[in-house]
Amino acid sequence: MRMRSTITLHVVASLDGFIAKKDNSISWMDTSDVYEKGVTDDGAEVLQSIDCYVLGSRTYEHALELGWPYGDTPTVVVTNRKLSCTRRTVEFYSGDLKRLVDEMLAPRYRNIWLVGGAMLGQSFLRLGLVDEIRLMIAPATLGDGLHLFGDSATEQKWHLKNAVAYRNGYVELSYGRGPRL
Numbered sequence: 333m334r335m336r337s338t339i340t341l342h343v344v345a346s347l348d349g350f351i352a353k354k355d356n357s358i359s360w361m362d363t364s365d366v367y368e369k370g371v372t373d374d375g376a377e378v379l380q381s382i383d384c385y386v387l388g389s390r391t392y393e394h395a396l397e398l399g400w401p402y403g404d405t406p407t408v409v410v411t412n413r414k415l416s417c418t419r420r421t422v423e424f425y426s427g428d429l430k431r432l433v434d435e436m437l438a439p440r441y442r443n444i445w446l447v448g449g450a451m452l453g454q455s456f457l458r459l460g461l462v463d464e465i466r467l468m469i470a471p472a473t474l475g476d477g478l479h480l481f482g483d484s485a486t487e488q489k490w491h492l493k494n495a496v497a498y499r500n501g502y503v504e505l506s507y508g509r510g511p512r513l
């Protein structure tokens with residue numbers, strides 16, 4: 333039972349719905365100093381409240397290249413390969429995602445952030461494992477790349493919990509799960 337834990341899918345997407353360019357470059361993201369203050373300023377508090385990150389292996393590999401952004405927070409990487417463990421806080425998981433949530437994550441963590449990429453996010457959505465979506469929209473169109481919601485093959489209503497506009501043009505939309513359609 334994962335009564336008390338919440339899985340939040342958090343991603344930054346371009347205005348036309350991509351989370352990565354084909355060449356993986358992130359020049360389209362404003363990486364300077366997180367986001368300038370918006371309507372609310374709960375950034376640091378929100379980050380401190382995260383108990384665990386979950387990511388796909390490709391996001392893991394890209395994060396290692398770019399510079400580890402998850403600090404010392406426990407991080408679970410989903411992969412079917414034998415990847416080398418580079419950090420004490422990283423665990424690898426292979427297998428059924430519902431089991432991952434029910435048996436490995438929910439008993440240990442309350443506030444779980446699924447931070448991509450597209451493939452793992454879509455798998456979680458398809459299985460109905462996402463409770464909240466925090467979507468940061470960047471003021472850029474990319475033309476092509478990796479689709480945020482590509483093919484999750486599931487219809488679901490979401491209710492808007494919060495919307496924050498930042499001075500650098502980013503907008504964060506937070507949604508909670510509504511009834512299935």
Ligand SMILES: NC(=O)c1ccc[n+]([C@@H]2O[C@H](COP(=O)([O-])OP(=O)(O)OC[C@H]3O[C@@H](n4cnc5c(N)ncnc54)[C@H](OP(=O)(O)O)[C@@H]3O)[C@@H](O)[C@H]2O)c1
Nearest residue numbers: 343344351352388389390391411412448449450451452455
């Ligand atoms: N804009 C953003 O907020 C954001 C966030 C995160 C990532 N990104 C970018 O997105 C790109 C990576 O995304 P991606 O979609 O290519 O890959 P991904 O979702 O990060 O990783 C996919 C991998 O996860 C593993 N996996 C194992 N079981 C799975 C399952 N049931 N469902 C899905 N994945 C499973 C597989 O690893 P194995 O092949 O090892 O078995 C699979 O190849 C990178 O460029 C990254 O920088 C952007």
